[in-house]
Every structure is written in C-alpha cells, then in structure tokens.
Amino acid sequence: MKIAVIAGDGIGSEVVKEALKVLKTIGSKFNINYEVEEFPYGADYFLETGISIPQEAFTEWPKKFTAILFGAVGDPRVKPNDYAKEILLGIRTKLDLYVNLRPVKLLDKQYCPLKNKTEEDVNFVVVRENIEDIYINSGGNFKKGTKDEVAIENSLHTRKGVERVIRYAFEYANENKLSSVLMSDKSNAMVYVGDLWQRVFNEVAEEYPHIEKRHMYIDALHMELIRDPSQFEVIVTSNIFGDILTDSAAQIQGGMGLAASGNINPESTHFRGLYEPVHGSAPMIAGKNIANPIASILSLAMLLQDHGYKKEASIIQGAVKAVINKGKVTVDLGGNCSTSEIGDLVCQEIQNN
Numbered sequence: 001m002k003i004a005v006i007a008g009d010g011i012g013s014e015v016v017k018e019a020l021k022v023l024k025t026i027g028s029k030f031n032i033n034y035e036v037e038e039f040p041y042g043a044d045y046f047l048e049t050g051i052s053i054p055q056e057a058f059t060e061w062p063k064k065f066t067a068i069l070f071g072a073v074g075d076p077r078v079k080p081n082d083y084a085k086e087i088l089l090g091i092r093t094k095l096d097l098y099v100n101l102r103p104v105k106l107l108d109k110q111y112c113p114l115k116n117k118t119e120e121d122v123n124f125v126v127v128r129e130n131i132e133d134i135y136i137n138s139g140g141n142f143k144k145g146t147k148d149e150v151a152i153e154n155s156l157h158t159r160k161g162v163e164r165v166i167r168y169a170f171e172y173a174n175e176n177k178l179s180s181v182l183m184s185d186k187s188n189a190m191v192y193v194g195d196l197w198q199r200v201f202n203e204v205a206e207e208y209p210h211i212e213k214r215h216m217y218i219d220a221l222h223m224e225l226i227r228d229p230s231q232f233e234v235i236v237t238s239n240i241f242g243d244i245l246t247d248s249a250a251q252i253q254g255g256m257g258l259a260a261s262g263n264i265n266p267e268s269t270h271f272r273g274l275y276e277p278v279h280g281s282a283p284m285i286a287g288k289n290i291a292n293p294i295a296s297i298l299s300l301a302m303l304l305q306d307h308g309y310k311k312e313a314s315i316i317q318g319a320v321k322a323v324i325n326k327g328k329v330t331v332d333l334g335g336n337c338s339t340s341e342i343g344d345l346v347c348q349e350i351q352n353n
C-alpha cells in the first residue's frame with residue numbers, strides 16, 4: 001500500500017491524524033507493509049501559492065500510489081470554493097473514480113434519531129454516481145448582475161456513465177449476497193435524464209434475474225428512509241441525488257461524524273481510490289479537538305478492505321463499535337471525549353483484540 005494523504009482544511013486534518021494513528025497500530029500489529037506521503041493541499045496552501053493541486057496529482061499519483069486518504073476541503077476565507085472543487089472533484093473526475101460507495105450502518109441504536117430503530121434496521125449502501133450530473137462544471141450566465149439575469153447549470157448523464165454505475169450496484173449486491181437493488185431518480189419530472197436511467201436500469205437488471213429491482217422517486221425515497229430504512233440494501237442514484245441522500249442517511253446512522261465513503265473505480269487494479277468521510281471541513285468546530293474522527297477511521301477501513309486487508313478492516317470496524325458501545329463518544333453524540341481520545345481508544349481496542 002502506498003497512500004497519498006490530503007488532510008485538507010478544518011477538521012480534515014484533525015480526523016485524518018486519528019485515522020493515521022489507527023493505520024500505524026493495525027499496520028504494526030499485522031505487519032502490513034505500507035508507505036504514507038502527506039500533501040499540504042487545501043486552503044492555506046492555495047492562499048500561499050495560488051495552486052489548488054498540481055497537475056501531477058492527476059497524472060503521476062495513480063501510478064505512484066495505490067490510494068488517497070482524504071480529510072475534507074472548504075474554508076470560509078476562500079470564496080468561491082473553486083480550489084476545493086479542483087482538488088476533490090478534480091481527483092474524482094480525472095482519475096475516473098465513478099463510484100462513490102457510501103455505507104450506511106448504525107453501530108449503536110442509542111445514536112439513531114428514529115424511534116424504535118435498531119442496528120438491524122439501518123444497514124445498507126448508497127452507490128452514488130460520482131462524476132456526471134451537475135458536477136461537470138458546465139453552464140453559464142447571461143446579463144449577470146442585472147434584473148434580467150439568467151443562470152444555467154447543465155446536468156450531463158451519459159449512457160456509459162449510467163450503465164457502469166448501475167452495473168456496479170448489481171455486482172455489489174451479487175457479491176454481498178443481497179437481494180435487491182433500488183434505483184432512485186426523478187423521472188416523473190426529468191424527462192430525458194429520467195428516461196435514460198429507467199431504460200438502462202431495466203436493461204442491466206435483466207442480467208441479474210435473482211436480484212429484485214426496485215424503483216422510487218427521490219422525494220419518496222427520502223420519506224421512506226425515515227419511515228422504514230430496513231427495506232433498503234443497495235440504493236443506486238445519480239450524483240446530486242446521492243450527495244443529498246447520503247447526508248440524510250448519515251444522520252440515521254448516528255450523524256456526519258460516523259459516515260465513511262470510498263470514491264472508487266472498480267476496474268482499476270493498481271490505484272484503488274480516494275477514501276474520505278462524507279462530512280466536510282466543519283469550520284465551526286475546527287481546531288478544538290472535538291470533531292468525531294470515526295468517519296475518517298472507517299474510511300481507512302474501507303481503504304484497507306479494498307487492498308485485500310479484509311480481516312484488518314473488520315477489526316477496525318469492531319474496535320470502533322466497541323468504543324461507541326461503551327459510550328465513549330465525542331460531543332456530537334452527546335459525549336465528552338476529544339478527537340484524539342477516540343483515536344487512542346480505537347487503537348487500544350485493536351491492541352487488545
């Protein structure tokens with residue numbers, strides 16, 4: 001494993017520090033051979049140099065590294081946040097990391113805001129298309145600054161892009177012995193894009209007759225997510241719907257501090273992907289050693305899993321669960337542990353395993 005680390009801004013650097021602690025602990029316990037190289041990209045670097053991220057990250061990193069461990073980018077001093085988009089969306093797009101895999105798993109029922117829901121009720125994955133849709137930076141304006149101003153944001157969906165992410169969702173269900181894949185769109189209003197997603201979903205589903213194909217409009221899906229999350233196994237959706245859905249979904253697993261993700265290209269064998277919390281740089285709580293590092297630690301577990309370290313990944317997940325179940329949590333979950341204490345406790349659990 002050769003890991004490039006971009007801790008980024010705000011709480012990004014605080015949570016990644018704990019994930020690296022966990023990597024060190026698991027690495028020495030199980031003799032994992034790895035190298036880590038840390039990069040300073042983020043708001044400070046951009047303000048100093050005018051560079052968001054050098055081009056070589058897009059051309060050389062996929063050859064040099066096997067993964068990126070990422071914190072978060074976004075800083076109130078820099079508006080608009082083009083530098084942050086160049087870093088995160090740049091890597092996602094230019095490295096063709098077309099799947100954003102966002103597991104939603106409740107580790108302790110006391111942290112679920114839904115009444116009477118348990119760990120069994122909240123356990124599914126969202127497969128978010130990761131590079132198309134409104135994220136292509138295409139649009140423009142007309143008569144900007146006047147009363148007649150017009151703004152356009154183009155949403156692009158390609159046959160290839162839709163097909164490969166839907167196929168990944170079915171492959172994921174197949175490999176994990178799950179019985180259904182639900183596709184969510186807004187085809188009742190979005191005529192052209194909705195039609196494409198509908199046709200491709202139905203076609204790909206035919207290749208997996210043993211897996212139930214389900215559909216919900218994205219608005220109804222949000223409603224069902226709160227009413228009965230136990231019905232979901234794999235949800236596949238487009239980029240912006242997946243972005244919004246996974247913040248809501250993070251909340252029912254206990255909050256943004258717990259939600260992990262992998263930005264991956266399943267066909268890429270050497271470079272696995274970029275692993276990061278679903279949350280952002282949370283400037284309001286940055287620098288106080290109170291951010292929850294669990295999302296970053298669980299993202300590291302996903303990184304290890306994708307390098308074939310399945311046992312080690314599940315030991316980290318078990319250690320995280322053990323710490324949470326003991327009520328050792330940060331303020332976002334009503335506790336009083338600091339960021340670094342949680343990292344230490346997870347490492348202790350791994351040592352004692």
Ligand code: NAD
Nearest residue numbers: 072073074075256257278279280281282283285291292332
């Ligand atoms: P955010 O995820 O940073 O914060 C949302 C809320 O969740 C805040 O109340 C925050 O305090 C809380 N929170 C988030 N992570 C937490 C953690 N680990 N522990 C405890 N509480 C946590 O989202 P936002 O406020 O909408 O955005 C802040 C900045 O982050 C913006 O610049 C945004 O663009 C950026 N952002 C970056 C990423 C990324 O780099 N992947 C993702 C989302 C947002």
Ligand code: IPM
Nearest residue numbers: 073074085088089243278280
């Ligand atoms: C996420 C974030 C990003 C996104 C932002 C920071 C561009 O919200 O990873 O969920 O919209 O994809």
Ligand code: MN
Nearest residue numbers: 243244247278
């Ligand atoms: Mn988001």
